[in-house]
Amino acid sequence: MGRDLDDVDRSILYLLQTDARNTTAQEIADQVGVSASTVRNRIDTLETDGIIQGYHPEIDYEAANLPLQVSFVVTVPPTELTDYSEQVRGIQGVIDVREMLTGRRNIHVDVVGTSTRDITRITDAIHDIGAEIESSEMMRRRHVQPFNHFFLQGTDDMSARGDDSEGER
């Protein structure tokens, strides 16, 4: 796990983050200096290797009439963290679950809803699966900022790691 990426991979990831739906393989190929076929092959490999896990639209929930955004901090038994995390993800309205490595407050959950009824329903659902809510805060806005440093993060660093072009692929 944790395979090295070369510059082509990094460039692909970088450009996909800009617009994963409308960026074509040809456009990426032109900017990277390889063929479009290669870009398609690389993307396939990145997907099967699990580095790219999917493509999702970024949605402005407020504009979509889901103005209530709440962030919960939850405590669950550390040994069953993954299990609880999965259950939380199944609750309607949950859009983001982060599992913490340490500490009591080991799951952070972001949810959206249209009304306070939605929020109380979610609160109840969290309690129902046996998790303890430590705190809840209203969220104003989320900025998902896809990692913008695969590409031009500093050539020195990249060459220093020696994974520029000749990888172990």
Next chain:
Amino acid sequence: MGRDLDDVDRSILYLLQTDARNTTAQEIADQVGVSASTVRNRIDTLETDGIIQGYHPEIDYEAANLPLQVSFVVTVPPTELTDYSEQVRGIQGVIDVREMLTGRRNIHVDVVGTSTRDITRITDAIHDIGAEIESSEMMRRRHVQPFNHFFLQGTDDMSARGDDSEGER
């Protein structure tokens, strides 16, 4: 702000969340019962209305050799929340910024890095813009779970709101 969506819009959002890159307008059209052209027009409108803000790949940072994931809680002056939020987003390694509506701990920041050097650099950068770090926790995993309830969230609710087919478009 907060325009009503009809079932066609909701279905489009729902299906795009499944796979925003490889789901074609035709596939959506078949499932929704309109033409592919209509689906494309709707997507364009959703984008220009700001409901869809972009398309991003979901990346497994651990598999991409960025194993260090840290979640910061930061305090900034509430009146300049947006300003600070933007500055934080400019820091290399920041992948997610959430602005909180209330409380002292009003910005939550998720970052990724390859080494502790990255993390200290980010910590310094946060301090440099004048924000105070309240806490930092190691993250085990993030599950971005795009809102999965646009489609079949319960027909009763949808008809009760009366925005099924004839909107104010």
Next chain:
DNA sequence: CTTGAAAAAGCGTTAGC
């Protein structure tokens, strides 16, 4: 706002280097 048709562009596959 929606539809359908023609032209242009992109994709997956296969074969060759």
Next chain:
DNA sequence: GCTAACGCTTTTTCAAG
């Protein structure tokens, strides 16, 4: 592993209801 070329699918554009 990268590239080129094939047939097929998708998108784009535009006229029309």
